Amino acid sequence: MSLPGQDAGLTPMFAQYREFKQQYPDALLLFRLGDFYELFFEDAEVAARELDLVLTGRDGGKALGRVPMCGVPYHSADAYIARLIERGHKVAICEQMEDPRQAKGLVRREVIRVVTPGTLVEPRSLEEKESHFLAAVCQGRTGFGLAYADLSTGEFAACELSGAHGLRQLVEELGRIEPREVLLEPGLERAPGITAPLERMGAALTPYGSGAFRHEAAYRLLCRHFGTHSLRGFGAEDKELAVRAAGAVLQYLEETQKTTLGHITALNVYYPGSYLVLDPATRRNLELTRALRDGGRRGTLLEVLDRTVTAMGGRLLRAWLEQPLLDLAAIRARHEAVGELVQAPLLRGELRSLLGDMRDVERLAGRVAYGSAGPRDLVALGRSLAVLPSLRVLLEEAGSPRLVELRERLDLLDDVRDLLGRAIADDPPVSPTEGGVIRDGFDEEVDRLRAAARDGKSWIAALEARERERTGIKSLKVGYNKVFGYYIEVTRANLAAVPDDYQRRQTLAGAERFVTPDLKAMEEQVLGAEERLAAREYELFAEVRRQVAAQVGRIQASARAVAEIDVLAALAEVAAVYGYTRPVVDHGEVIEIQGGRHPVLERVLPEGRFVPNDCLLDTGENRLLLITGPNMGGKSTYMRQVALITLMAQMGSFVPAQAARIGLVDRIFTRVGASDDLATGQSTFMVEMSEVAAILHAATRRSLIVLDEIGRGTATFDGLSIAWAVAEYVADPTRIGARTLFATHYHELCELEGLLPGVKNYSVAVREKGDEITFLYQIVRGGADRSYGIQVARLAGLPRAVVDRAREILATLEQQEGQRRARREAAAARARQPVQLSFFESRPHPVVEELLALNVMALTPLEALNLLHSLQEKAKEGR
CATH class of the missing domain: 3.40.1170.10 (DNA repair protein MutS, domain I)
Structure with a gap:
């Protein structure tokens, strides 16, 4: 209507x-x-x-x-x-x-x-240890601009994604930050390459006016907000696309929030290439923050590592996990700080105990600047800031450069703590308008009004006893309600004893209510004092909040330092409790892990049940490890744990291994499992091939690639051919040459070890006893010649009749394959027999010439089979 x-x-x-x-x-x-x-x-x-x-x-x-x-x-x-x-x-x-x-x-x-979905700030609507981002995306001639902000904390960042892979990088960044709402420049709402992944994330898409994305308007708005003449200090002066996106975010926040945004104090312009890149498929497959099973936190790497005791520390840990470092000095600084706290359990315990007394200072400061903080928020902020002096004293014991730097960054905020301690009562009400907010002694007017109201209430409280004695009415009561104010209530049986100065105010079924001139005068004094008191207290509260908001930048700086101390202490706690070791991270190209363990799976299994494994990868003789063996034998676990250990090392964590040396990795790719994408009409195999294509286009020599069961979604020869070709491509140093873990059931690929330099065969060890098999979960040198699929099917509970019939079929197929192999070998032997040359003929047979001219290394399996058949036919013709 x-x-x-x-x-x-x-x-x-x-x-x-x-x-x-x-x-x-x-x-x-x-x-x-x-x-x-x-x-x-x-x-x-x-x-x-x-x-x-x-x-x-x-x-x-x-x-x-x-x-x-x-x-x-x-x-x-x-x-x-x-x-x-x-x-x-x-x-x-x-x-x-x-x-x-x-x-x-x-x-x-x-x-x-x-x-809106991206502008929630209410504590009950937010996850404590998750950021809540509003993002904006725009497009220009050179690529895309991306900006995002968390209104609850004031975090504000922007970047540009340009070049041939700009769209892919944009989707990767959006997958990392997981915005709740995305502002799209007009026209982009019709770009499925952007909207489809955002819809899968559950982000709300908001087409936003083109005026908000104009560079001139965005530049002026940002300068006005930050009080600067240029954006050079933020590194954004020549970042047109980043500025356009950031301006749109800020304008949208101003339009929707209609209040000051004083807690947005800086714009962080960053370069995605400065961090280890993880595409959405890799984040999903490695289960970094969300489990594949239900999208929850349980069973993720984040759950294992998160021993933080503050909400802001929890959010920072998640950011570190999603954005590992490439800066070797920064990585080593984190390792050194974690190592010091591992070796100092008393210091670590005292730090964590102190940090446990701190509330979410980042979001408290945000609410103060935003103007939505209540009295209890200010009390929580004051008590949290009171921890800072003790925290700084504790850190005097620290010697690692990072912890020393963090100690120096702790602004003790003495003036803010003093103001809050003097002004706000210890246990104030929820609402600042209810009274009882301001501490006694802070303001003379409050003290006077509070005394007047208190004295008046005491007089009224004593009135009941005086009037009972004066009138002789033992059941007389003095009460109060919001409609009639204070009154004296007398039952009907005692109305004859009511004095002449009583004035009737209200008639009830069994009683009458009266007032007296003195009671009325005192009521006016009490209620007038309380009303003026509430107004004065609110006025003072708002002023205190304003003064604290003026220092929000300092509060945020200390909060960020506290968050990092919390993360470093949490990583040290995990390392000490779970027996992690400090990895060696360098600029080399070797990944060498001794006794590596899967950080999540080892926590699920009973103590001592997880089987550690070694790994050696480089860009030379161990460039591609081809791993064969049965399902459920541990291939996927092994590959994932190598990727997770690498990621943990570069985020600054210790790792679950006896020893680890990690040559810096610029990207981690995983292709593990697949499912239909019904929204875009893509089959399982198409999804798989799309992910593989993305890897082959984006991987570099510095990347770590994890490929599991490539080519299983199509016919056997097609799949084998694709898997073979992909393995050749990633192992070829003239194309990619990346460090690669390649699991497969195509045992034919084991031949690659003898054909391609850098390929090594490994398999999952299995103990056989008759039809029974035992998985040893040990990765050993050499390829497997069987997949044990029927045994695994039996263990999974397939009916015995099905298992028996499968064995019969397998035996028949193996017999037929053996006969075909024998025929092929015989034909090949005949083709190798010397050809009788005629008396006048001095050149070799054409078949021999063709064989000599072949580049065997460039043939795919399918091409080889076709060529072999052709040569055989030509040889038959020449007999």
């Missing part, structure tokens, strides 16, 4: 409602009426359905008739808003801007905020 036009005779309230709804047509408008936020018309129908509310109605007068309506209590609206946002809606909050009791005519209202 649409609202009528201006001249349709709307009531004043609905005319006001129409004005705001026309400004925010794409949002559900929460319209404050007294103690409720009400929704009307289609908004009410949507909210009633989404929130399971009762849909009622309100009389809209002759112009509207009965209007659909539902509402939620204002004091619990956050939870309802969060549910609406989760279901993909935007919510505009229209608030009363004056006390209805003092308003003359219609209460003045304003839309104070528009809540």
Whole structure:
């Protein structure tokens, strides 16, 4: 139902409602009426359905008739808003801007905020240890611009993704930050290469006006916000695409939040190529932060490593995990700090104990600057900042350069702590308007009003005893309600004893309520003092909050230092508890792991059950490890653990191994398993090939590639040919030459060890006893000649009849294959027999000439089979 036009005779309230709804047509408008936020018309129908509310109605007068309506209590609206946002809606909050009791005519209202999926700041709506990003994407001639911000903490960053692989890099970055909402420059909402992966992530897509992405406007807006004449100090002066995206983010936040964004104090312009790159498939396959099974945290590397004790430390650990380093000095600095804390368990324990007393200072500071912090937020901030001096004293014992630097970065914020300690009561109410917020002694006016109210209440409290004695009415009571104020209640049986100075105020079924001139005068004193007190306390609270907000940059700097101390201590705790060792990371090209373990799986298995394995990879003789063996034997576990150990080493963590040497890796690729992508109409095999193609186009000599069962989604010879060709391509130093782990069931590929330099065969050790097999989970030198598929099927519980029949079929197929092989070998032997040359003939047989001219190394298996058949036919013709 649409609202009528201006001249349709709307009531004043609905005319006001129409004005705001026309400004925010794409949002559900929460319209404050007294103690409720009400929704009307289609908004009410949507909210009633989404929130399971009762849909009622309100009389809209002759112009509207009965209007659909539902509402939620204002004091619990956050939870309802969060549910609406989760279901993909935007919510505009229209608030009363004056006390209805003092308003003359219609209460003045304003839309104070528009809540969207990317702009949630309410603590109950956010995951403590996860960032909540709003992102923006734009496109230019050279590539893409990406910017993102976390409104709850003030984090703000931007980058450019250009060149031939700009789109791929954009999708990789979006996969890393997992934004909740993405602003798209007009036209990009029709770019499936961007929208499809975002939709799979569950991000809300918001096409945003092109004006917000204009470079000139974005540049001016950013300079105005940061109070600078240029963006040179942020490294953004010549980053047109990054500036355009960042300007769009900032403009959207200003438009929707309608308040200061003082906690956004800097723009971090970064280069994705400065970090180890992990594409979305690799993040998913390695289960870094989300489990493949259910998308949850359980069973992930993050779950194993996260021993942080603060929310901000938890978010930073996740960022380190998703963005490992390439800077060798920075990696070693983290290792040295972790190592010092591993060797100093008392210091580590005391640090972690102190940090456990700190709340989420980043988000508390954000709420202070945002203007939404309440009294209890300020108390929590003050108590958290009180930990800083002790934390700094503890770090005086530290000697590693990184810990020393972090100690020096700790601003103790004495002035802020002193202000909060003097101003805010220890146990204030939730709302700053309820009174009891300001500490005694901070403000003379508060103390005077508080004394007046307290003395008046004491006089009133003693009134009941005095009046009982004066009147002789033992059941006389003194009470209070918001409608009539203070009163004296006398039962009907005692009305004859009521003194002449009692003034009747209210009649009840069994009693009468009275006031006296003295009680009325004291009530005015008490209520007047309390009203003035509440107003004064709120005024002081707002001023204290403003003063603290002015120091938000300093608070954020200390919070970031605390977060890193927490992460380093957590990594040290994990290393000490789980027996991790410090890896050696260098600029070489060798990955050598002794006694490596899978960090997640070893925590799941009973103590001592996990079987460690070694690994040696380089870009020379051990460039591609071809791993064969049965399913469930541990091939995938082995390959994943090598990738995870490499990643952990470069994020600054110790690793689950006896020893590890990691030559810097620029990218990690994994192709493990696949599924249909029904949304884009891609089959399992197409998804697999798409992922392989992305790897072959993007990998470099410095990369680590993990390939599992390439080519299994198609016919045997097709699959074998593809797997063979891929192995050749990644192992070829003139093409990629990357360090590669390649698991396969195609035993024919084992021949590559003798054909391609750098290929080494490995297999999973199995112990056989009759039809029984035992997996040893040990990776050993040499290829496997069997897959043990039927034995594995039996272990999986296939009916015995199926297993027996499978054995019969296998025996027949093997016999037939043996006969075919014998025929091929005989034919080849005949082809090798010398050809009788004629008396006048001096040149070799054509078959021999063709064989001599062959480049055997360039043939795929399928090409080799076809050529062999052709040569055989030619040889037969020449007999």
